[in-house]
Amino acid sequence: MKADPSMINHIMMNWLQSRAQISPHHPAIIQAGDxxxxxxxxxxxxxxxxxxxxxxxxxxxxxxxxxxxxxxxxxxxxxxxxxxxxxxxxxxxxxxxxxxxxxxxxxxxxxxxxxxxxxxxxxxxxxxxxxxxxxxxxxxxLDMDAPFAIVHTSGTSGKPKGAILTYSNVFYSAIASAFHIGHLPDDVWLCVLPLYHVGGLSILIRACLYGITVNLHPRFELHAVAQCLQQERVTLVSLVPTMLYRLLDFTPWNPALRLVLLGGAAASSELITQCHALNIPIATTYGLTEAASQVATSSPASTKP
Missing domain, CATH: 3.40.50.980 (Rossmann fold)
Known part of the structure; x- marks a missing residue:
């Protein structure tokens, strides 16, 4: 029996199953040293x-x-x-x-x-x-057209609404992110955003698809995150401006860090100037829940006060 041609590109092997076969011994999650x-x-x-x-x-x-x-x-x-x-x-x-x-x-x-x-x-x-x-x-x-998750918006214009994200939505969002900011086989993405937020959830999907490691924190706790950035090998971190402001008091950070992805709110010119003075690579990003996180992201070179 021939497969329906319309379905050929809509079914995928489970992503974690595939990743476990390709790189079984690669660290997936680091939490509290484990x-x-x-x-x-x-x-x-x-x-x-x-x-x-x-x-x-x-x-x-x-x-x-x-x-x-x-x-x-x-x-x-x-x-x-x-x-x-x-x-x-x-x-x-x-x-x-x-x-x-x-x-x-x-x-x-x-x-x-x-x-x-x-x-x-x-x-x-x-x-x-x-x-x-x-x-x-x-x-x-995985049926790529099927719902993967229902993630609630922030509710800034009323009650939070549940945005339905399909597997295709999060897959192509992850591919676009890698295309724009790049990825390295030994990347470690520090996740301090909550997993109920699309910004945190998307890090897990990207990591599984790329085969990289997530350094997962239970929450944003200033001193624990600062210590991680100073002492552990982290190459990527997603932050909102208020987090970054507070963390700048605890520099310098491990030189392995190649990018701070900054979103969730507008970044002030003062904050960007401070990052440049400290040689912190920063890319501002705009995203929304309904679009599975990143929509528009600057490059570090183009991020100016």
Missing amino acids: IVTYQQLYTRSMDYAARLPVQPGARVALLMSNSVDYVALIHALMMCGAVIVPINTRLTHAEVQFQVIQTRCTMLIYDDTPPPVDIPCYTVHDLQTLPADNHALLPRP
């Missing part, structure tokens, strides 16, 4: 996927702080064909309930206090006690 390789991340994600009580197309809310388990669950939900709905951990219970209802989630995974929502809720520990029944069916190939 290193998780791509093979280890794949094994952990497969274990979660086999235990998750979800069907393809189900929408699953994630109410968690940045962690290796959060990353593994994102990949596990992709393996199951479920849709990821990352929820801002700073929301009130009423706001969480609104977003869960708005996006028609059928399950929620949390790591702190369960919100009052009328759907099944699980912790990571709860999931680990469920039977692993689905190994034979996993991981599912």
